[in-house]
Amino acid sequence: MIRIMVADDHAGFRAGLRALLATAEGMEITAEAATGEQAVALVTSVQPDVVLMDLAMPGMGGVAAIERIVRDHPHVRVIALTMAGDDASVAAAIRAGARGYLVKGARKAEIVRAVQAVADGEAIFGAAVAARLAAHFAAPERAAPPFPELTPREREILTLMAARLSNQQIADRLGLSQKTVRNHVSLILGKLRVADRAEAIALAREAGL
Structure with missing residues (x-):
């Protein structure tokens, strides 16, 4: 059984x-x-x-x-x-x-x-x-992933941001605290040199995430 x-x-x-x-x-x-x-x-x-x-x-x-x-x-x-x-x-x-x-x-x-x-x-x-x-x-050998300056976790969070998930939804999906997600989002904005979440999402979508 x-x-x-x-x-x-x-x-x-x-x-x-x-x-x-x-x-x-x-x-x-x-x-x-x-x-x-x-x-x-x-x-x-x-x-x-x-x-x-x-x-x-x-x-x-x-x-x-x-x-x-x-x-x-x-x-x-x-x-x-x-x-x-x-x-x-x-x-x-x-x-x-x-x-x-x-x-x-x-x-x-x-x-x-x-x-x-x-x-x-x-x-x-x-x-x-x-x-x-x-x-x-x-699929054939893939090109380098977009945004090589991001860690795999940051790229994962950016992908979920591009899917219009909120910080709380991302936290629930990945099993993280909302504070941890906020910290990751801040790092992502800094590394991508964008002013806000909307600009980061636009870049992510342009890159095909």
């Missing part, structure tokens, strides 16, 4: 997922968490086989929670199950240690297959995410 923990701040979604998987053979939802902190604590006590983790949650974000869980419990497999399907979110989850990535709205068969695969030690990604990853790795 595959023991599953669901981490999502929406009780309705958790209930729907529980109902969806109730008839799935060989697996059961044994715990639910509404915040990243609660997910980290419950993994320690419940020791699930697989965690289905939303990325945008209050408090500790999903990415930070994934990183903590994988670091402290390497035998626990985490699948990101979230609304976000953009490259930055996928990359952040994979870097944190997620073994799978599904976009909310995935069918029951896709979720069940992903849980079974990661429980067996495989990595699996939803169809849309897998297609983007395949295109990325199949």
Whole structure:
């Protein structure tokens, strides 16, 4: 029996997922968490086989929670199950240690297959995410990324800024504090030699971010 923990701040979604998987053979939802902190604590006590983790949650974000869980419990497999399907979110989850990535709205068969695969030690990604990853790795050698003066984290935040996310939304997405994001934004503005966020966004969009 595959023991599953669901981490999502929406009780309705958790209930729907529980109902969806109730008839799935060989697996059961044994715990639910509404915040990243609660997910980290419950993994320690419940020791699930697989965690289905939303990325945008209050408090500790999903990415930070994934990183903590994988670091402290390497035998626990985490699948990101979230609304976000953009490259930055996928990359952040994979870097944190997620073994799978599904976009909310995935069918029951896709979720069940992903849980079974990661429980067996495989990595699996939803169809849309897998297609983007395949295109990325199949592409010819890439030119140097834009804005080489920025660190990878700063470039990641600039990309989310270009997508019109607020500092709080960026903090939730990346599992950072709002203060840390503000500091990064200030550094980005200085390095790009722009006066404000709007100018930085314009530059980012011109560069294709």
